Amino acid sequence: MLSEESVYVQLGPRKWKLGGECLKLLESCNQCLEAEDVGLALRNQLNEKGYIYLKHFLPEEDVLKARATVLEYIQNLNDTGVLKKSVFASTYMDGILSIGCDVGCIPFMEGKNPVTSHAAVLNIIENPKLYDIFTSIFHGVHPVTFDYKWLRGMHQGGNTGCHMDRVYMNRGSSQLLTCWIPLDNLTLDMSVLAVLEGSHRIDRIDDNGYTKLQSTYANMDVDRDQLQGTGWFTEDPMEFYYLNEMPERKNTVERSLTPSEPIWKTTAFSAGDILIFTMRTIHMSSINLTNKLRLSCDTRWQPSNEPIDPRFGQQETSIPLGHTELKFGLYAKNDDTIEDGKTTMEQWRNKWGFPMK
Numbered sequence: 001m002l003s004e005e006s007v008y009v010q011l012g013p014r015k016w017k018l019g020g021e022c023l024k025l026l027e028s029c030n031q032c033l034e035a036e037d038v039g040l041a042l043r044n045q046l047n048e049k050g051y052i053y054l055k056h057f058l059p060e061e062d063v064l065k066a067r068a069t070v071l072e073y074i075q076n077l078n079d080t081g082v083l084k085k086s087v088f089a090s091t092y093m094d095g096i097l098s099i100g101c102d103v104g105c106i107p108f109m110e111g112k113n114p115v116t117s118h119a120a121v122l123n124i125i126e127n128p129k130l131y132d133i134f135t136s137i138f139h140g141v142h143p144v145t146f147d148y149k150w151l152r153g154m155h156q157g158g159n160t161g162c163h164m165d166r167v168y169m170n171r172g173s174s175q176l177l178t179c180w181i182p183l184d185n186l187t188l189d190m191s192v193l194a195v196l197e198g199s200h201r202i203d204r205i206d207d208n209g210y211t212k213l214q215s216t217y218a219n220m221d222v223d224r225d226q227l228q229g230t231g232w233f234t235e236d237p238m239e240f241y242y243l244n245e246m247p248e249r250k251n252t253v254e255r256s257l258t259p260s261e262p263i264w265k266t267t268a269f270s271a272g273d274i275l276i277f278t279m280r281t282i283h284m285s286s287i288n289l290t291n292k293l294r295l296s297c298d299t300r301w302q303p304s305n306e307p308i309d310p311r312f313g314q315q316e317t318s319i320p321l322g323h324t325e326l327k328f329g330l331y332a333k334n335d336d337t338i339e340d341g342k343t344t345m346e347q348w349r350n351k352w353g354f355p356m357k
Contacts, residue, residue, distance in 0.1 A: 009188050009266060010287040012161065012235040018188070018266070022241065026195065026267040028055040039136035046137070046177075050200035050281035056272045058127055058181070062120075063271040067183040069120040070109070070151065070295055071095060077107055087293070095184070095293045102155045106293065109151040116149040116297075125149055125181060125299050130274075134301045137276075138175065141303040148312040150298035154191040159287040161232030162196075162240070165300075166279035167220040168231060172313070173306035179276050183295040186269040191288035193275055193296075194266035196240055200280035209243025210262065216352035218280055223311070228342035233349075234356075237264055237284060243354075 007018045016023040029052055035041035045052050075092035077083045085105050089096045098105075109115055116125070126145060134143035154160075165178050186192050204211045213233075222231050233239075240262065266286065269275075277283065288294050300312065338344060346356050 007188065009192075009194070010159075010289060011194055011237045011264070011266075011284060012159065012287070014236065014238055016264075022238070022264060023194075024197075024263055024265045026053055026265040028053050030054055030056075039139060042133070042137050046276070046278065049197050051195050051197070051275060051277035053267075053275050054133075054273065056270065057133075057274045058124060058129060058272045060270065060272040062127075063124055063181075063183055066121045066124040067095075067271070067295055068093065069118050070115055070153075070183065071293075073109075073115040073118070074107060074153070074293075083107060089291070095295075097156055097291050097293055103158060106153040106155055109153065110149065112147045112149065116151050121151075121297075124183070125151075125297050130179065130299075130301070133276075134177070137177070138303040141305055143301045144304045144308065144313070146300040146308070146312040148300075152296055152298075154285070154288045154294040154296075156288055156291050159191055160285040161230060161235040162237055162282055162284045163230075163232045164199075164218060164280055164282050166218050167222055169300065169309045169312060170219075170221055170279070171307075171311065172309035173302040175306065176279055176300055176302045176309070177276055178279070179274055179299045179301060181274050181297050181299065182269040182271065183297060185271050186294060187290070188266070188268050188286065189289040190292060191285045191294045192266055192269055193283060193285050194237070194264055195275070195277060196237070196262045196282040197265050198262040199240065199282040200278045202280070212353065213243060214280060216354075217348075220348065225348070226342050227345065227348075228338055229345050231345070232284075233282070233345070233354075240264075240282060 008015050009018055009023060011023070014022070019025060029042075029045045032038060032041035032045055032052070033054070042052055071088075071092045074083075074087050078087055083105070085101065086098045087101055087105055087107075088094075089098045115121060130145075131143060135141065137143075169176065180193055182192075184190075199210060199213075201210065202214045217233055220227070220231075262282070302308065349356055
Protein backbone atom coordinates (compact mmCIF):
# COMPACT_ATOMS: atom_id res chain seq x y z
CA MET A 1 0.00 0.00 0.00
CA LEU A 2 1.45 3.35 -1.03
CA SER A 3 1.75 6.03 1.64
CA GLU A 4 0.56 9.56 0.96
CA GLU A 5 3.23 12.00 -0.13
CA SER A 6 4.36 14.36 2.61
CA VAL A 7 3.49 18.04 2.22
CA TYR A 8 5.91 20.70 3.42
CA VAL A 9 5.35 24.39 4.12
CA GLN A 10 8.06 27.06 4.15
CA LEU A 11 7.50 29.28 7.20
CA GLY A 12 10.38 31.74 7.27
CA PRO A 13 13.60 29.73 7.60
CA ARG A 14 11.70 26.57 8.60
CA LYS A 15 10.51 23.94 6.13
CA TRP A 16 8.01 21.97 8.16
CA LYS A 17 6.00 18.90 7.33
CA LEU A 18 2.27 19.61 7.52
CA GLY A 19 0.92 17.21 10.10
CA GLY A 20 4.36 16.84 11.69
CA GLU A 21 5.42 17.74 15.19
CA CYS A 22 5.67 21.50 14.66
CA LEU A 23 2.91 22.25 12.13
CA LYS A 24 -0.66 20.97 12.14
CA LEU A 25 -3.60 21.40 9.80
CA LEU A 26 -5.83 24.38 10.53
CA GLU A 27 -9.36 23.10 11.12
CA SER A 28 -12.49 24.98 10.08
CA CYS A 29 -15.18 25.65 12.66
CA ASN A 30 -18.17 25.95 10.33
CA GLN A 31 -20.05 23.79 12.82
CA CYS A 32 -20.30 26.90 15.02
CA LEU A 33 -22.69 28.38 12.45
CA GLU A 34 -25.11 25.50 13.12
CA ALA A 35 -25.06 25.93 16.91
CA GLU A 36 -28.19 26.93 18.82
CA ASP A 37 -26.34 30.04 20.01
CA VAL A 38 -24.01 30.98 17.14
CA GLY A 39 -22.47 33.92 18.95
CA LEU A 40 -21.59 31.83 22.00
CA ALA A 41 -20.09 29.07 19.87
CA LEU A 42 -17.95 31.56 17.96
CA ARG A 43 -16.81 33.33 21.14
CA ASN A 44 -15.87 30.01 22.73
CA GLN A 45 -13.81 29.10 19.66
CA LEU A 46 -12.12 32.49 19.71
CA ASN A 47 -11.38 32.31 23.45
CA GLU A 48 -10.01 28.77 23.27
CA LYS A 49 -8.05 28.82 20.01
CA GLY A 50 -7.50 32.51 19.28
CA TYR A 51 -9.09 32.31 15.83
CA ILE A 52 -12.23 31.41 13.85
CA TYR A 53 -11.67 29.75 10.47
CA LEU A 54 -14.74 29.55 8.24
CA LYS A 55 -14.66 27.85 4.85
CA HIS A 56 -16.73 29.04 1.87
CA PHE A 57 -18.24 31.82 3.97
CA LEU A 58 -18.29 34.44 1.20
CA PRO A 59 -19.50 33.83 -2.39
CA GLU A 60 -16.53 32.51 -4.38
CA GLU A 61 -17.69 34.20 -7.60
CA ASP A 62 -17.81 37.60 -5.89
CA VAL A 63 -14.38 37.08 -4.30
CA LEU A 64 -12.89 36.33 -7.71
CA LYS A 65 -14.58 39.45 -9.09
CA ALA A 66 -12.83 41.47 -6.37
CA ARG A 67 -9.54 39.79 -7.34
CA ALA A 68 -10.06 40.76 -10.99
CA THR A 69 -10.77 44.34 -9.95
CA VAL A 70 -7.51 44.57 -7.99
CA LEU A 71 -5.50 43.03 -10.82
CA GLU A 72 -7.05 45.46 -13.30
CA TYR A 73 -6.24 48.37 -10.97
CA ILE A 74 -2.57 47.32 -10.85
CA GLN A 75 -2.42 46.90 -14.62
CA ASN A 76 -3.91 50.37 -15.06
CA LEU A 77 -1.12 51.82 -12.90
CA ASN A 78 1.33 50.14 -15.28
CA ASP A 79 -0.47 51.37 -18.39
CA THR A 80 -0.60 54.97 -17.19
CA GLY A 81 3.07 55.06 -16.20
CA VAL A 82 2.49 55.32 -12.44
CA LEU A 83 4.42 52.07 -12.06
CA LYS A 84 7.68 52.14 -13.97
CA LYS A 85 8.29 48.39 -13.96
CA SER A 86 5.87 45.87 -15.42
CA VAL A 87 4.19 43.87 -12.67
CA PHE A 88 2.79 41.07 -14.81
CA ALA A 89 4.58 38.77 -17.22
CA SER A 90 1.65 38.43 -19.62
CA THR A 91 -2.05 39.10 -19.25
CA TYR A 92 -2.79 40.59 -15.86
CA MET A 93 -5.77 38.30 -15.22
CA ASP A 94 -3.56 35.25 -14.63
CA GLY A 95 -1.61 37.13 -11.96
CA ILE A 96 1.77 35.81 -13.11
CA LEU A 97 4.52 38.20 -12.01
CA SER A 98 7.25 39.48 -14.26
CA ILE A 99 10.76 38.25 -13.47
CA GLY A 100 12.30 40.26 -10.65
CA CYS A 101 9.05 41.90 -9.54
CA ASP A 102 9.46 42.20 -5.77
CA VAL A 103 7.99 44.29 -2.95
CA GLY A 104 9.12 47.53 -4.58
CA CYS A 105 7.44 46.61 -7.86
CA ILE A 106 3.97 45.88 -6.46
CA PRO A 107 2.01 49.04 -5.58
CA PHE A 108 1.19 49.94 -1.98
CA MET A 109 -2.58 49.43 -1.74
CA GLU A 110 -3.24 49.81 1.98
CA GLY A 111 -5.51 52.53 3.30
CA LYS A 112 -8.69 54.07 1.91
CA ASN A 113 -8.18 54.53 -1.82
CA PRO A 114 -9.85 53.96 -5.20
CA VAL A 115 -9.30 50.21 -5.22
CA THR A 116 -10.33 49.50 -1.61
CA SER A 117 -13.40 51.72 -2.21
CA HIS A 118 -14.36 49.99 -5.47
CA ALA A 119 -17.84 48.44 -5.29
CA ALA A 120 -16.61 44.96 -6.26
CA VAL A 121 -13.95 45.01 -3.53
CA LEU A 122 -16.24 46.53 -0.88
CA ASN A 123 -18.77 43.83 -1.66
CA ILE A 124 -16.27 41.38 -0.18
CA ILE A 125 -14.36 43.26 2.51
CA GLU A 126 -17.54 44.84 3.92
CA ASN A 127 -19.92 42.06 2.93
CA PRO A 128 -23.27 41.96 4.80
CA LYS A 129 -22.42 38.46 6.03
CA LEU A 130 -19.40 39.91 7.83
CA TYR A 131 -21.61 42.45 9.60
CA ASP A 132 -23.92 39.60 10.62
CA ILE A 133 -21.20 37.35 12.03
CA PHE A 134 -19.49 40.14 13.97
CA THR A 135 -22.86 41.17 15.38
CA SER A 136 -23.16 37.62 16.73
CA ILE A 137 -19.62 37.68 18.14
CA PHE A 138 -20.20 41.08 19.81
CA HIS A 139 -23.32 39.95 21.73
CA GLY A 140 -25.74 41.56 19.29
CA VAL A 141 -23.99 44.94 19.16
CA HIS A 142 -23.72 46.27 15.61
CA PRO A 143 -20.08 46.24 14.44
CA VAL A 144 -18.02 48.89 12.71
CA THR A 145 -15.01 48.25 10.51
CA PHE A 146 -11.99 50.49 10.07
CA ASP A 147 -11.98 52.77 7.03
CA TYR A 148 -8.33 51.79 6.59
CA LYS A 149 -8.00 48.47 4.73
CA TRP A 150 -4.85 46.37 4.50
CA LEU A 151 -5.07 45.27 0.86
CA ARG A 152 -1.82 43.53 -0.04
CA GLY A 153 -0.08 41.76 -2.87
CA MET A 154 2.69 39.33 -1.94
CA HIS A 155 5.54 38.90 -4.41
CA GLN A 156 7.50 35.74 -5.16
CA GLY A 157 9.84 34.96 -2.26
CA GLY A 158 7.94 37.25 0.11
CA ASN A 159 6.19 36.54 3.38
CA THR A 160 5.15 38.19 6.63
CA GLY A 161 7.06 37.42 9.83
CA CYS A 162 5.71 36.39 13.23
CA HIS A 163 3.74 39.11 14.98
CA MET A 164 0.52 40.06 16.71
CA ASP A 165 -1.67 42.89 15.42
CA ARG A 166 -1.99 44.56 18.80
CA VAL A 167 1.41 46.27 18.44
CA TYR A 168 0.08 48.23 15.43
CA MET A 169 -3.44 49.08 16.68
CA ASN A 170 -4.19 49.29 20.39
CA ARG A 171 -5.74 52.69 21.10
CA GLY A 172 -9.39 51.75 20.83
CA SER A 173 -11.66 48.83 21.65
CA SER A 174 -10.23 45.87 23.53
CA GLN A 175 -12.58 43.67 21.45
CA LEU A 176 -10.98 44.62 18.12
CA LEU A 177 -10.62 41.64 15.78
CA THR A 178 -8.88 40.99 12.46
CA CYS A 179 -10.61 39.33 9.53
CA TRP A 180 -8.15 38.06 6.90
CA ILE A 181 -9.71 37.45 3.49
CA PRO A 182 -7.79 35.67 0.71
CA LEU A 183 -8.83 36.99 -2.71
CA ASP A 184 -7.94 33.83 -4.58
CA ASN A 185 -7.60 30.07 -4.20
CA LEU A 186 -4.30 29.75 -2.36
CA THR A 187 -2.12 26.67 -2.28
CA LEU A 188 0.28 26.16 0.63
CA ASP A 189 3.15 27.65 -1.37
CA MET A 190 1.30 30.92 -2.05
CA SER A 191 1.97 32.75 1.22
CA VAL A 192 -0.94 31.36 3.22
CA LEU A 193 -1.58 32.53 6.78
CA ALA A 194 -0.40 30.41 9.71
CA VAL A 195 -1.59 30.99 13.27
CA LEU A 196 -0.01 29.97 16.56
CA GLU A 197 -3.05 28.41 18.17
CA GLY A 198 -3.40 29.32 21.85
CA SER A 199 -0.75 32.05 21.78
CA HIS A 200 -3.35 34.72 22.60
CA ARG A 201 -4.12 33.50 26.11
CA ILE A 202 -3.22 35.67 29.10
CA ASP A 203 -4.28 33.21 31.82
CA ARG A 204 -1.05 31.24 32.10
CA ILE A 205 1.22 31.13 35.15
CA ASP A 206 3.43 34.15 35.75
CA ASP A 207 6.73 32.47 34.84
CA ASN A 208 5.46 31.18 31.49
CA GLY A 209 7.20 32.61 28.42
CA TYR A 210 3.88 33.40 26.76
CA THR A 211 2.76 35.33 29.84
CA LYS A 212 5.89 37.45 29.53
CA LEU A 213 5.31 37.87 25.79
CA GLN A 214 1.76 39.11 26.42
CA SER A 215 2.93 41.59 29.07
CA THR A 216 5.84 42.98 27.01
CA TYR A 217 5.62 42.66 23.23
CA ALA A 218 1.81 42.83 23.33
CA ASN A 219 2.00 46.20 25.06
CA MET A 220 4.21 47.75 22.39
CA ASP A 221 2.83 50.64 20.33
CA VAL A 222 4.96 50.98 17.22
CA ASP A 223 4.19 54.70 16.86
CA ARG A 224 4.55 55.66 20.51
CA ASP A 225 7.73 53.61 20.87
CA GLN A 226 9.22 55.11 17.71
CA LEU A 227 9.95 51.68 16.31
CA GLN A 228 11.91 51.47 13.08
CA GLY A 229 11.47 48.17 11.33
CA THR A 230 8.76 45.65 10.62
CA GLY A 231 7.23 45.28 14.08
CA TRP A 232 7.62 41.51 13.74
CA PHE A 233 8.82 39.72 16.87
CA THR A 234 10.85 37.32 14.73
CA GLU A 235 10.94 35.70 11.31
CA ASP A 236 11.59 32.25 12.84
CA PRO A 237 8.43 30.46 14.04
CA MET A 238 10.55 27.96 15.97
CA GLU A 239 11.37 30.63 18.56
CA PHE A 240 7.89 30.33 20.04
CA TYR A 241 8.54 26.70 20.92
CA TYR A 242 11.37 27.84 23.15
CA LEU A 243 9.90 30.81 25.01
CA ASN A 244 10.20 28.85 28.25
CA GLU A 245 13.74 27.69 27.56
CA MET A 246 17.07 29.23 28.52
CA PRO A 247 18.71 31.16 25.62
CA GLU A 248 21.62 28.73 25.36
CA ARG A 249 19.22 25.84 24.65
CA LYS A 250 17.39 27.52 21.77
CA ASN A 251 19.63 26.02 19.10
CA THR A 252 18.85 22.43 20.05
CA VAL A 253 16.94 20.11 17.76
CA GLU A 254 13.17 20.27 17.59
CA ARG A 255 11.67 18.93 20.79
CA SER A 256 8.42 17.23 21.68
CA LEU A 257 5.56 19.59 22.48
CA THR A 258 3.08 19.16 25.30
CA PRO A 259 -0.64 19.30 24.41
CA SER A 260 -1.11 22.54 26.40
CA GLU A 261 1.49 24.49 24.43
CA PRO A 262 0.59 26.71 21.47
CA ILE A 263 1.02 25.03 18.11
CA TRP A 264 1.44 26.43 14.60
CA LYS A 265 -1.39 25.62 12.18
CA THR A 266 -2.08 26.40 8.53
CA THR A 267 -3.97 25.17 5.50
CA ALA A 268 -4.63 25.89 1.84
CA PHE A 269 -7.37 28.51 1.46
CA SER A 270 -10.20 28.81 -1.04
CA ALA A 271 -11.74 32.01 -2.39
CA GLY A 272 -14.60 32.61 0.04
CA ASP A 273 -12.77 31.48 3.19
CA ILE A 274 -12.19 33.90 6.06
CA LEU A 275 -9.94 33.77 9.11
CA ILE A 276 -10.86 35.87 12.15
CA PHE A 277 -8.41 36.23 15.03
CA THR A 278 -7.64 38.33 18.08
CA MET A 279 -5.17 41.18 18.43
CA ARG A 280 -3.04 38.94 20.68
CA THR A 281 -2.85 35.91 18.35
CA ILE A 282 0.64 35.33 16.94
CA HIS A 283 0.55 34.69 13.20
CA MET A 284 2.67 34.87 10.04
CA SER A 285 2.49 33.82 6.41
CA SER A 286 4.35 31.16 4.48
CA ILE A 287 6.79 32.18 1.76
CA ASN A 288 5.31 32.68 -1.69
CA LEU A 289 7.24 30.07 -3.63
CA THR A 290 5.22 30.60 -6.80
CA ASN A 291 5.44 33.24 -9.53
CA LYS A 292 1.85 34.34 -8.87
CA LEU A 293 0.81 37.48 -7.04
CA ARG A 294 -0.96 36.54 -3.81
CA LEU A 295 -3.79 38.95 -3.01
CA SER A 296 -5.47 39.28 0.37
CA CYS A 297 -7.10 41.92 2.53
CA ASP A 298 -7.05 42.40 6.29
CA THR A 299 -10.04 44.20 7.76
CA ARG A 300 -10.62 45.16 11.40
CA TRP A 301 -13.93 44.93 13.26
CA GLN A 302 -15.18 46.01 16.68
CA PRO A 303 -18.41 46.86 18.54
CA SER A 304 -19.83 50.21 17.42
CA ASN A 305 -20.32 51.38 21.02
CA GLU A 306 -16.60 51.33 21.86
CA PRO A 307 -13.84 53.83 20.99
CA ILE A 308 -12.02 53.47 17.66
CA ASP A 309 -8.26 53.76 17.24
CA PRO A 310 -8.09 57.25 15.71
CA ARG A 311 -5.26 56.24 13.37
CA PHE A 312 -7.53 53.98 11.35
CA GLY A 313 -11.11 55.22 11.79
CA GLN A 314 -12.07 58.33 9.84
CA GLN A 315 -13.16 60.67 12.62
CA GLU A 316 -11.77 63.89 11.13
CA THR A 317 -11.34 64.06 7.38
CA SER A 318 -8.37 66.42 7.77
CA ILE A 319 -6.36 63.75 9.58
CA PRO A 320 -4.74 61.16 7.28
CA LEU A 321 -5.39 57.51 8.07
CA GLY A 322 -2.59 55.18 9.07
CA HIS A 323 0.62 55.28 11.05
CA THR A 324 2.17 58.69 11.54
CA GLU A 325 5.63 58.52 9.98
CA LEU A 326 7.02 55.09 9.23
CA LYS A 327 5.80 52.06 7.33
CA PHE A 328 5.90 48.73 9.10
CA GLY A 329 5.67 45.08 8.16
CA LEU A 330 6.95 43.90 4.79
CA TYR A 331 7.53 47.45 3.53
CA ALA A 332 10.11 48.07 6.27
CA LYS A 333 11.90 44.72 6.09
CA ASN A 334 15.05 46.00 4.38
CA ASP A 335 15.23 49.33 6.20
CA ASP A 336 18.63 48.86 7.86
CA THR A 337 19.55 52.49 8.53
CA ILE A 338 18.30 53.46 11.99
CA GLU A 339 17.36 57.11 12.35
CA ASP A 340 18.17 59.16 15.45
CA GLY A 341 15.53 58.76 18.13
CA LYS A 342 14.15 55.52 16.69
CA THR A 343 14.21 52.13 18.41
CA THR A 344 14.62 48.59 17.09
CA MET A 345 13.00 45.27 17.88
CA GLU A 346 16.39 43.92 18.91
CA GLN A 347 16.67 46.64 21.58
CA TRP A 348 13.18 45.95 22.87
CA ARG A 349 13.67 42.18 22.94
CA ASN A 350 16.84 42.59 24.99
CA LYS A 351 14.91 44.78 27.42
CA TRP A 352 12.08 42.24 27.67
CA GLY A 353 14.40 39.28 28.22
CA PHE A 354 13.98 37.74 24.77
CA PRO A 355 17.45 38.33 23.29
CA MET A 356 17.89 37.51 19.61
CA LYS A 357 20.19 34.70 18.58
